[in-house]
Amino acid sequence: MNIEPSGVVTVGVCEIQTEKCSAKVPAPITAVWSLPARRQINVCSPCLDEMIRSGEWQIEGARLRRRADVAVFDKSGNLQLVVEAKYIRPEEDNLNRAVQIRRNLLAHSGIPDSPFFLIVFPGHFYLWKKGLPDTYDRQADYSDEFFFKSFPEWRKSVQQQPGIEFERLVSEWIKDLSRSNDESSIPAWAQVSGLYDAIRNGSVVSEAAV
Amino acid sequence: MSIFLGRRNGRGLSDSQIEYCVQAWNILCGKDQKTLILDEARMDRSSTRFAEHLDLVYLGADAYPGEGFSANSRMSVLACLAHELSHAERFARGYRRPLEMPDVLIDEAEASLDASFHQALGPKDREDLREDARDRLTDWLAGQSDLGEVS
Numbered sequence: 001m002n003i004e005p006s007g008v009v010t011v012g013v014c015e016i017q018t019e020k021c022s023a024k025v026p027a028p029i030t031a032v033w034s035l036p037a038r039r040q041i042n043v044c045s046p047c048l049d050e051m052i053r054s055g056e057w058q059i060e061g062a063r064l065r066r067r068a069d070v071a072v073f074d075k076s077g078n079l080q081l082v083v084e085a086k087y088i089r090p091e092e093d094n095l096n097r098a099v100q101i102r103r104n105l106l107a108h109s110g111i112p113d114s115p116f117f118l119i120v121f122p123g124h125f126y127l128w129k130k131g132l133p134d135t136y137d138r139q140a141d142y143s144d145e146f147f148f149k150s151f152p153e154w155r156k157s158v159q160q161q162p163g164i165e166f167e168r169l170v171s172e173w174i175k176d177l178s179r180s181n182d183e184s185s186i187p188a189w190a191q192v193s194g195l196y197d198a199i200r201n202g203s204v205v206s207e208a209a210v
Numbered sequence: 211m212s213i214f215l216g217r218r219n220g221r222g223l224s225d226s227q228i229e230y231c232v233q234a235w236n237i238l239c240g241k242d243q244k245t246l247i248l249d250e251a252r253m254d255r256s257s258t259r260f261a262e263h264l265d266l267v268y269l270g271a272d273a274y275p276g277e278g279f280s281a282n283s284r285m286s287v288l289a290c291l292a293h294e295l296s297h298a299e300r301f302a303r304g305y306r307r308p309l310e311m312p313d314v315l316i317d318e319a320e321a322s323l324d325a326s327f328h329q330a331l332g333p334k335d336r337e338d339l340r341e342d343a344r345d346r347l348t349d350w351l352a353g354q355s356d357l358g359e360v361s
Contacts, residue, residue, distance in 0.1 A: 007288055007332030009234045020241065028233040030330055045240035048329060061336055063327035065242070065299075108329070209242070209302075 002035040003057045005048075016047035019163040023047075032057075054086060055097070055104040064110030070171045071114075071208035072178060072199040079210055080198040081116040085170035087162040088121055095140060098126040103136040112210050116195050120170045122148045129193055142189045167206065175204045217283055218290075219274035222252040231273050234288045237330050238295050246291075258290060260297035262307075267294045281341035289325070289335040293342075296325035315350040319343040 008031045014023035023029050023044035032041050032048070043051070051057040052064055070083035084101060098119045105111045117128045119140075126140035148158075148169075157165040178199040180186060190196040223231070228251050235246045247268045250256040256270035273291065275284050285293075300307075300321065307317035319342075325331075326339035 005330055005332045007286060007330075007335050009230065009237050009288060011233060022236075022241075028236040030237050045237045045330065049240055052329060059329055061327065061333075062329040062331075064329060065240070109327075 001057055003041075003051075003059050004033045004035055005059065005062075006031040006033060006040075010042075012042050014044040014047050015042050016044075016051060018047045018050045019161060020046040020050055032059075052104060052108055053084070053101070053110060054088075055100040058104060058107065062108060064105065064108040066110060066112055066210050068111070068208045068210045069167045069206065070174055071205045071210050072174060073203045073205070074198065075201060075203075077203075079112060079114045080202060081118060081174070081195065082111050082114045082210060083118045083120060083170060083174060084111075085120045085167045087158070087166035090123065093121045093123040095124075095126060095143065097121070098124075098140060098143075099137055102128065106136050114210070115198055116193070120146055120173075122146065122166065127189065127193060127195065129195075142193050144187070144189055171204060171206045174199070178202050178204055217278050218272035218276040220255045220271055220276065222254045222256065222271050223269070223274065224252075227274065228252075228269065231269050231287055231291065234291050235267075235269075235295075238288070238292055238328065244295070244298060258294055260294050260301070262297075262301050265298070265301065267291075267298055281338045281345060285338040285342060286335055288331060289339050292325040292328045292331060292335070293322050293339065295328075296321040300324060312350050312353040315346045315353075319346040319350070322346065 010029060011026050012023065012029045013026055014021050014029055017024055021044055027044060029042045029044050030048070032043055033039065034041060049064065052059065068082040069085045071079060072081040074080050084105070086101065088097065098121070101119055102117065111117060113130065115130045119126045123146060124143060125146045127142040128138065129141045151169055154165065154169045158169060177186070177190060177196065178201065186196050228248055231251070232246060236243070245266055247266050251269040251271065254271060258268060258270040258273045260267050273287050275286065277283065308314050322339045322343040326336045
């Protein structure tokens, strides 16, 4: 949905209320207009950011802050992998949704030009490897099931705070992958794509400005 | 239009004006809240600025628009603070800016242009910031021309 910010700032309750919401009780919010209907939506800043990052909203002429749910830097400090972790509904857990999210992040400059970009949903993940030619709608280079169910110890916390805990789970998963020295345990997609070599023994940072 | 033809508010801010500025700052910073120093905001002719040696933004009377026709004079509180936030974020990204005239004008132009993409700004604020960037570059170019460096 296309959105136009009004530039109005006031105190109120956010109508969106994602997990990252800062105005579930009265707090600073801004008003945006849905287009073309021009329905007013009151939203706090973290929810505005989240709605754009998730691909739900688009704002013409706006740029997102460059931030990654998880970022991995190699030993020289070069950014190798940017990860977006989205705990979304099962019916949205598919390639089309992943492509939509990537397109929105690229269109709003929300992700830097890194060698690898990964979107992780509860059921699947999608990996893009930097290459030319590239387009906003390019399909993922690698995808597979994300074995969320094989992390039973995370089930309770993820159910309680899905977005935040799912990001933590994905961060731990990436850490395990980057620190594994047993090459036989590395999944084929991570080896063939070159991701494992790129992030091996790298530095994994959550909620990183990139 | 030269930015020197305009003037922003010079009268010290009231409590309610300061409160509004804090709310606007909150919206601009989002999850990555940065400190906004309010100590000088009630003083007449105090200036809103990014102090890079302290990595802090000070709120001043000129956060509010003033009289005049230039984009700089009329830009909103939100646009003004977005400009200062842009200085702070660009500093955090490693940009080191010229602090002396005339080259500081280039940095100011770049900060306004960068700020104009902020997701919370409406179309008018974006336009004002871009116009402000243009005016600052025009002033810089005029200065270079006077020095004979631009034909």
